[in-house]
Amino acid sequence: MAETSTGTTPKFYDLTLEQRWQWLQTHTNLSAEEIAALSGKAGLSAEQADHMIENVIGTFALPLGIARHFVVNGREVLVPMAVEEPSVVAGASFAARLARAGGGFTAHTTEPHMIGQMQILDLPDPSSARLRLLEAREALLAEAAAVDPVLQRLGGGPRDLEVRLIESSPIGPFLVLHLIYDVRDAMGANAVNTAVERLAGRVQAITGGRVLLRILSNLADRRLARARCTIPLRELAFGDFRPETVRDGIIAAWAFAAADPYRAATHNKGIMNGVDAVVIATGNDWRAVEAGAHAYAARSGRYTSLSTWGKDAEGNLVGTLEMPLAVGIVGGATRVHPAARAALKLMGVSTARELAEIIVSVGLAQNLAALRALATEGIQRGHMALHARQVAIAAGATGEMIERLAEQLVRENTVRIDRAEEILREWSQKHS
Numbered sequence: 001m002a003e004t005s006t007g008t009t010p011k012f013y014d015l016t017l018e019q020r021w022q023w024l025q026t027h028t029n030l031s032a033e034e035i036a037a038l039s040g041k042a043g044l045s046a047e048q049a050d051h052m053i054e055n056v057i058g059t060f061a062l063p064l065g066i067a068r069h070f071v072v073n074g075r076e077v078l079v080p081m082a083v084e085e086p087s088v089v090a091g092a093s094f095a096a097r098l099a100r101a102g103g104g105f106t107a108h109t110t111e112p113h114m115i116g117q118m119q120i121l122d123l124p125d126p127s128s129a130r131l132r133l134l135e136a137r138e139a140l141l142a143e144a145a146a147v148d149p150v151l152q153r154l155g156g157g158p159r160d161l162e163v164r165l166i167e168s169s170p171i172g173p174f175l176v177l178h179l180i181y182d183v184r185d186a187m188g189a190n191a192v193n194t195a196v197e198r199l200a201g202r203v204q205a206i207t208g209g210r211v212l213l214r215i216l217s218n219l220a221d222r223r224l225a226r227a228r229c230t231i232p233l234r235e236l237a238f239g240d241f242r243p244e245t246v247r248d249g250i251i252a253a254w255a256f257a258a259a260d261p262y263r264a265a266t267h268n269k270g271i272m273n274g275v276d277a278v279v280i281a282t283g284n285d286w287r288a289v290e291a292g293a294h295a296y297a298a299r300s301g302r303y304t305s306l307s308t309w310g311k312d313a314e315g316n317l318v319g320t321l322e323m324p325l326a327v328g329i330v331g332g333a334t335r336v337h338p339a340a341r342a343a344l345k346l347m348g349v350s351t352a353r354e355l356a357e358i359i360v361s362v363g364l365a366q367n368l369a370a371l372r373a374l375a376t377e378g379i380q381r382g383h384m385a386l387h388a389r390q391v392a393i394a395a396g397a398t399g400e401m402i403e404r405l406a407e408q409l410v411r412e413n414t415v416r417i418d419r420a421e422e423i424l425r426e427w428s429q430k431h432s
């Protein structure tokens with residue numbers, strides 16, 4: 001659901017928890033039950049969880065925040081983020097505000113095409129088996145199409161077939177068949193796995209070989225999401241830093257990631273801070289998204305940055321992000337988990353592609369927030385105030401004491417649990 005008056009409402013972070021729930025009630029179309037699911041007062045029950053995985057003993061909660069100021073393809077979006085790490089939600093919101101000054105994020109996705117793989121072994125002549133499979137393309141696609149009439153009716157289903165010869169492997173050559181499958185609004189793993197399992201018999205008959213693995217590939221490079229943004233130069237001024245200095249610092253920081261895998265891993269982790277938080281909040285499979293992102297980052301044979309940063313003719317900062325994003329709004333946990341359902345409604349998305357367009361924009365925003373901090377004052381200053389609260393809680397502070405203790409730790413520039421415990425002891429001695 002779009003915000004009606006972003007910027008004119010009081011600062012969201014200044015509101016109390018109670019006021020934020022109230023705000024959701026008046027500014028979104030979420031019902032009281034849906035707000036309760038997001039607030040943690042209701043939501044996924046142990047009984048519901050018991051139907052989802054094995055040996056259930058309960059549920060596990062994470063903090064859920066809303067990133068603000070996001071404009072994606074001209075539409076204002078409230079972005080739910082489930083994450084335990086301080087500064088992620090604040091960073092995304094801050095960067096979204098910078099991007100908003102340049103028109104927000106422009107994002108698009110390719111068709112939701114996933115790849116199902118089949119490994120075909122024991123072939124005396126893999127090359128001719130490959131051609132026989134390609135000759136049978138139409139029959140194989142027709143058989144795959146019959147597997148999921150729901151997807152077929154919705155305009156999805158098998159699209160293409162590729163056969164690759166792996167010439168050298170630890171067990172010698174074998175064939176790999178790729179079934180390209182349009183999964184519409186699903187993440188698609190179950191749909192694709194079912195289709196490739198169904199085809200195994202016919203593939204064995206055609207090739208005379210033995211089909212072993214039949215499974216989706218998480219390198220979903222046929223299902224890409226792309227986002228770009230322009231940050232007007234003037235928006236980058238920060239304290240004593242000139243906007244040109246900040247812009248060029250961000251570009252230099254990106255160049256480091258583009259050239260060095262040690263930096264690229266951390267750079268991409270920063271992107272995934274944003275991506276995963278939304279993927280999790282919407283009940284999607286974050287391991288699948290993680291696996292796809294990192295495999296894509298290494299597609300040239302050398303692991304590198306998923307994003308790019310540069311400047312346009314006017315000197316504004318421009319950023320892009322491209323990555324595979326296999327997320328759904330049906331299937332998996334997306335419709336089962338009450339908070340995930342409410343999170344999807346909050347964003348007002350009606351297709352999986354729209355969801356991916358928001359997520360890739362959040363990834364780009366998160367990347368910008370991290371690079372800007374790194375290229376100026378460093379990451380720790382912004383981080384410490386929030387981190388100090390966690391340290392205060394871990395040391396045993398409760399209620400109003402948490403904020404007081406956190407402030408003192410930051411003031412002393414010693415955000416450490418031993419010092420936090422020491423202060424708590426001093427305070428309790430004073431009061432005893």
Ligand code: NAD
Nearest residue numbers: 150151183184185186187188189190191285288330331332
């Ligand atoms: P699913 O099977 O629960 O739902 C997809 C099905 O929903 C489709 O096959 C279709 O029949 C139906 N459907 C109804 N409306 C639809 C619409 N508008 N668009 C598309 N389909 C529609 O889920 P899934 O998305 O196929 O699989 C996702 C699950 O698979 C996740 O829980 C994931 O964790 C799991 N998984 C992942 C892997 C992997 O990533 N390697 C492997 C196995 C399982």
